[in-house]
Amino acid sequence: DADVTQTPRNRITKTGKRIMLECSQTKGHDRMYWYRQDPGLGLRLIYYSFDVKDINKGEISDGYSVSRQAQAKFSLSLESAIPNQTALYFCATSDREAHTGELFFGEGSRLTVL
Amino acid sequence: GQNIDQPTEMTATEGAIVQINCTYQTSGFNGLFWYQQHAGEAPTFLSYNVLDGLEEKGRFSSFLSRSKGYSYLLLKELQMKDSASYLCALMDSNYQLIWGAGTKLIIKP
Numbered sequence: 001d002a003d004v005t006q007t008p009r010n011r012i013t014k015t016g017k018r019i020m021l022e023c024s025q026t027k028g029h030d031r032m033y034w035y036r037q038d039p040g041l042g043l044r045l046i047y048y049s050f051d052v053k054d055i056n057k058g059e060i061s062d063g064y065s066v067s068r069q070a071q072a073k074f075s076l077s078l079e080s081a082i083p084n085q086t087a088l089y090f091c092a093t094s095d096r097e098a099h100t101g102e103l104f105f106g107e108g109s110r111l112t113v114l
Numbered sequence: 115g116q117n118i119d120q121p122t123e124m125t126a127t128e129g130a131i132v133q134i135n136c137t138y139q140t141s142g143f144n145g146l147f148w149y150q151q152h153a154g155e156a157p158t159f160l161s162y163n164v165l166d167g168l169e170e171k172g173r174f175s176s177f178l179s180r181s182k183g184y185s186y187l188l189l190k191e192l193q194m195k196d197s198a199s200y201l202c203a204l205m206d207s208n209y210q211l212i213w214g215a216g217t218k219l220i221i222k223p
Contacts, residue, residue, distance in 0.1 A: 101145065
């Protein structure tokens with residue numbers, strides 16, 4: 001089983017619908033992140049959390065919200081989806097004790113907004 | 115601000131050597147990462163450089179020159195499975211990762 005699991009893996013929805021992407025991890029890491037990836041662009045950080053009570057906006061947080069329900073769970077919500085939120089979304093974790101700051105990614109959630 | 119540049123696409127031959135360059139501008143620096151991403155899959159960590167010089171790990175090596183704002187990933191003895199995108203990312207002064215758009219490497223027999 002994957003250490004970082006994302007659900008759903010694929011989702012097609014309509015403009016205006018509320019969508020939640022979920023992420024759970026078994027790595028025991030404190031730090032969790034949500035990124036989106038678009039063709040021709042680098043990964044862009046949406047939100048990140050260094051602890052259960054810690055939520056921080058990333059580069060492109062507008063139109064998104066997150067919830068850190070537990071150390072192992074970090075969910076991303078799109079309150080009212082729009083077509084330009086069509087993208088591949090990745091959850092990632094990192095260990096605050098690791099000096100390299102290496103990220104461990106989930107398999108990705110491909111979201112299509114019609 | 116910060117900026118990272120890497121070539122969009124490169125082609126190489128199986129068994130050969132390829133060097134993927136990454137140049138960056140940043141006001142703060144806490145390391146340079148390389149990740150590999152196969153099509154439709156998650157990125158996976160390849161290397162981390164924070165000091166100048168070459169880090170070797172099997173067939174893959176990564177080089178950093180902080181004064182030049184330059185890094186490269188060197189892949190030797192190329193295999194078909196090395197066909198992937200290679201992502202360069204720098205860790206800024208706030209310990210946040212800034213990602214390049216990635217270099218798609220195509221390996222031909």
